[in-house]
Amino acid sequence: MLPRSLLAALVALAALPAAAHAAGHTTITTPAGGTLVDLGSTGKAVAVSGTAEAPVSSVDVVCLQSAEPGAPSWNSLTGGANKPVTAGAFAATVTLGPGQGFCRLIAIPAGTTPTDVSPYAGPLLRLRALMPGTLGSGPNAAAVLDVAAHAVEPGAGAAFNAATFCGLSSLELTEPSQARVHTVFTCAGAVARTAAGSAASALTVDGHPAYGSLGFVFGAMANGYASAADLPGLPTVSGTLVTPADGTARLDEHDAIARCLPGDDSPPSASSCSALADAGVALSQTSTVARDARVVRQVQRWSSTDGRAHALSFDVTVGTGMIAREWSFAGGPWATHAGGDAVDVPAGPAAAEIRAAGAADDDPSGRGATAWVRPPESISFESPTIMRLRYALTVPASGVVALAFVHSADWTIADLAADRAAGEAGFGPSVAIDAPGDGATVAAGTVTVTGTATDSEGRAGVTVDGVDAAVGDDGRWSARVPVAAGDHGLDVVATDVFGLTARASRTVRAVSPVAPPVAPPGGGGGVPKAPSRSTPAPLPSASKVIVLPAARRCVSRRRLTLHLKAPKNTKIAAVAVTVAGRTTKPKLRGSAPIVLKGLPKGRYKVTVKVRFADGRTLTLARTYKTCAPKKATKKR
Known part of the structure; x- marks a missing residue:
């Protein structure tokens, strides 16, 4: 029997309210997880519905950004506050702003700030947004100076600014539990606004400092030139965000490039930059987001705007948001770097990988890689977190010169390798020769070569x-x-906009045209006709010259007869017969035996090659089946 005092305590405990379970569970069921929401430039209204357990009587619908235990974070949504729960269900129409990042929609008890969000379930959304940055006032009001955009997937997200400002402004990973967000890259693949350790422009065209939109405005304002944004000819940007059906995203942008007049002082000042003029080049960039936003592929295309070639030099920056990091180049050793460090440029297309300092190969702590297709002139570090790739290019008078970068981020070495392989595939040209065929005989002089x-x-x-x-x-x-008489090797080279090449080759035999005899002088003292250089008549098909028996039946006697019929006005110089890897050269008597005797029963390819006196050749091949000769039967 329980003591009276203990029994009283248990009764009192049972009478307490169920405070320990007061949080209740909530679940947002609509929209479904993985729903793609295009936020555009102003945001998007999203219909939300779900269920809630007692004692929850009203909820706030929020975007959960971090579920870190003890310190979760979220942002409130317009239209999501204090939604009543009726019969265990709730509904709301919330507005997600265009700057919304990672978002798991959850419903928390209204007016509360829980430190544990595990009781609240909801969908992770896929988001796209494009937010052009415009000037708000002045003579250039509404001029577009930036193309801020982002693509967010449940496990990663990529955000962009103009290529001449910050490029890939961030490439982030979020842990499966959404406890933390890891920023692997910042301002990656960007055309640097200023030189390392200087306020001067890092971009020059024909030796003159040049600027993109925000690079010019920020540089001028940092130099006290507050009214620089009012100058006519201010360079602008334009961009579109495309979301194909395959779930990827593509940002297409165009950046105008300008230079100051009358002077070349950099950064710009009121005395050196009273006007802006086109610098003679422009930049078009395509940024493609793939593999659930873990891979970003950037292609920069520089072109001339005035029909003239230009010398171009600039830095491309690659920054990392990882606090403690190590770098590895082209699979080399891992090392930390300080500002001012320089590293050797790996040959050909290569990559730099980054990881947390001291991370083991199997440590899922987040890592990244930046690959380049065209090698830079030099590689240096502005700081331990910012790498600079220096390029010096010639922009052609027509066409483009291009660069390509692939930025990948993932948790493990194996996953990162798979991301890199997918992102870096497809660069480089291919080339094939269609005609003439390999070993073909052509007329000396010139030959037309075709292909794809x-x-x-x-x-x-x-x-x-x-x-x-x-x-x-x-x-x-x-x-x-041009081809001279004799064997000639044709060398074909294809070169793409990155300078990558592919080759194909073929050997032909060029023969000199046959000259007919000189005609005798005509009557009456006529002038003799000059010799005529003409191309010999085409050869007939090989089967008209090389005659072999049909191959429909087996060869019981293991002996064939070859007949040769030389075309008119030609002479057969040599014949070669190849059977079972052995080549013989029969005498030229119009016919010759081909002996298969001694070979085991089976199928054998007989190849006959005829060479004519003018160097041309014909080849015929036929396969025969050998069999034992029929045994004679005795007559009774």
Whole structure:
């Protein structure tokens, strides 16, 4: 029997309200997890509904950004506050702003700030937004100076600014529990506004300081030139965000580039920059987000705006948001770097990887890689967190010169390797020769060579033996090249906008045209006709010259007869017969035996090659099945 005092205590405990379970559970059921919401430039209204357990009587619908135990964070949503729970259900129409980042929609008890959000379930959303940054006043009011955009997936997100400002402004990972957000890259693939350790422009065109939109405004304002944004000719940007059906995202932007007049002082000042003029080049960039926002592929295309070639130099920055980091280049050793450090440039396309300092290979602490297709002139560090790639390029009078960067972020080495392989695939051209065929005989002089070339980033340039080929929009190309008599190797090179090449080769035999005999002088003292250089008549098909038995039945006697019929006005110089890897050269008597005796029962390919006196050749191949000869039967 329980003591009276203990029994009384248990009764009192049972009478207490169920405070320990007062939080209740809530679940947002609509929209579904993974719903794609295009926030545009002003935000988007989203219908939300769900269920709530007692004692929850009203809820606030919020965007959970971090579920870190003891310190979760969220942002309130317009239209989501104090929604009543009726019969265990609630509904709301909330507005997500265009700057909304990672968002798991959850419903918390109205007016509370819980430190544990595990009782509240809801969907992770996929978000897209494009927010052009414009000037609000002055002569250039409404001029677009930035193309802020972002693409957010449940496990990662990418945000952008103009290429001449911050480029890939962030590439972030969120842990599966959404406890923390890791910023792997900041301002990656950006055309640097200023030189390292200086306020001067890092971008020059033909040796003159040049500027993109925000690079000019910020540089001038930092130099006390507050009215610089009012100058006519202010460079602007434009951009569109495309979300294909495959769930990726693509930001297409165009950046105008300007220079100051009358002087070249940098940063700009009122005395050195009283006017702005087109610098002669422009930048178009495509940024593609793939693999659930863990990979961003940037392609920069520089082109001339005045029909003239220009010398271009600038830095591309790659920053990391990781607090303690190590760098590895082209698979080399891991190391930390300080501002002013320089590293050797790896040959060809290469990459720099980053990780938390001292992280083991199997440590899922978040890591990243930036790969480049065209090697830079130099690699240096502005600080332990910012790498600079220096480029010096020539922008052609027509066409483009291009750079490409692939930024990848993931938790483990294996996942990052898979991301990199997917993001870096497809760069580089391919080329093939269609005609003439390998080993073909052609007339000496000139020959037309044709083929196809492909390139993922446009139309590749093609040369044949150094001669520029005409390349169509469909990739088909053609070139006429000189060939001297004899064997000649054709060397075809395709070059893409990044400077990557692909090669194809083929060998042909060039023969000199046959000259007919000189005609005798005509009557009456006529002038003799000059010899005529003409191309020999085409050869007939191989089967008209090389005659072999049909191969429909097996060869019981293991002996074939070859017949040769030389075309008119030609002479057969040599014959070669190859059977089972052995080649013989029968005498030229119009016919010759081909002996298969000694070979085991089976199928054998017989190849006959005829060479004519003028160097041309014909080849015929036929496969025969051997069998034992029929045994004679005795007559009774």
